[in-house]
Amino acid sequence: MVQLNTGVTLFLSLLVEAIPFLLIGVAFSSLLLFFVDERWLVGTLPKNAFAGALVGSLLGVFFPVCECGNVPVARRLLVQGAPTAVSVGFLLAAPTVNPVVFWATWVAFRGQPEMVFLRVGCTLLIATAVGWVFSVQSDIGPFLQETVARSRFQDRTPIKQKSKGATSNAQSVLLQGGTFLQGPGNEMLQLDTPAAQRLVANPIVSQSPKSKLQLMIENVVRELRELGAVLVFGSAIAATVQVAIPREVILGLGQGMVSSILAMMILAAVVSICSTVDSFFALSFASTFTSGSLLAFLIFGPMIDLKNIGLLLTVFKGRAVFYLFALASLMSFAAALAVNLYLG
């Protein structure tokens, strides 16, 4: 009975602490979705692969999205012709390297500030490295799902495309057939762009502010509903593990150099808790698990988890998702192990 009470109190405490951050995160990502057009950004991105990966990883600072908001944004970046390095870097880092998550982690780990910096630092490192690796593939096309690949603005990337037959339209827009509208500035809007392209390329940005606000609130409620439910599950799992599993078992698992890291990474992948609130989840394990394993949870969870894999598969083909998963998990593991071994 006491245990049940403890568990429930823990559960409620996690929820009450996490809900404000979830609200902030959801509000920001909705704001982004409806008020920012990524197209202006794509033009200013560095072409160099390493710089691109780094910049992409840092984009989260301006786009505070958690891991559910980042996949649609990364997809739009890809579709609008952002370099692969940037998009992949953004995909992996944005859920962690952003002010909301930084703040939440700071609140949670005020007693161990090094966790906050290690989390951000390692994520930056891993995301940049993976983004860099992916940029070796000069044409990301084969890695993408058909619909995404087809709707990319190929004309914006006049890189030497070993045209693989089909639709190599690397010309100026005006040299193609079709109906065009002169937009503000020199922007051309092709009226008969493929339907998929128009759908993915953030169609809402062009609506009136009032309807945008309405849609934004609608989106806030929808994401809140969905992520809130995942948060409820995550908190329930955390609370249950805390009170139901004997301390010896948890300690045995949580104090091992390697076993603790593996356990936390699996937990991160399964629980799928939103990155704005996962630090509170990790916090509830702080007394029993090694710092390295908590770090692994905090780095790896936002990059790859069950919920996320479903989202990733809407953009990338299975093979690419596997590469992402493999690289991210191995590097997170290495970072966590290094922390366990050298920082204690």
Add this chain to the structure above:
Amino acid sequence: MRSPRKQPVGSTKAPKARFHLPWRDLLDVLALGAWSAMLFRYWFSGLLLLLLHPNYAWLSNSAAIVLAALAAYRLWQAFQSSKASRRRVNADKSSDNSGHVTLLPGNLSSAILLTVAVFGLIYTPQAFASQTATQRGIADTLTLTRAQPQRFARAAAPEDRTIIDWIRLINVYPEPDAYTDEAVDVEGFVIYPEGWPDGYLMLSRFVLTCCAADAYPVGLPVKLPEDSTVQQFPVDTWLSVSGRVATETLNGQRQIAIAPTEIQTIEAPKNPYEY
């Protein structure tokens, strides 16, 4: 939940055959409203202190207000849309299409949230007690608090120090003899740690840095007076103990212990944690 189409036609208002309640929206309103109500309840009853560090109470309180506003907005919207239900259905279809992939069906999520919030409204959180302390390893943290203060101010008079002040002090300078005969006056709850000899109890408090999830126990040993029995101080009773510091060897470890001059049973404080 039923989709609007399956709603039996004219169940509530027979003359308006097309009228139907926007169930989905109402469920949202209820879920948001219940969450807001739950947070308001913790705010005004002071129960929030059992769950959160007071520094972050404002976050939860603001969330309560924002959620209430969202609920009100959704209610207004649902009201509007029930007047023009046809247009609403269309609008729903178009807005559902912003590249969003869902893991759970929306109605199920709302139902889960609503259930949890209603539960939170009914349930009164309990402060952690000895059982949790043992689970979280009080012996491990006896001389090791997780907070590592960068600035260290020695609390002026020894009798003004709380348990956590004492533990921090000992953390910095562990030699027990340095504190011999200093006056102690602390409050906490009773634990009998495993492996300790009879006649000793641990007076403990939970320390919070963020929320109840990271509450960790700290404690000072108390050497019970000769004439008292363990039955006088059952586990989890709150005591106010004053006395002098002495050095004892417990579990093969020299450490400070309180040699009490006075032990009083007290009410559990409204805010049981220290920070």
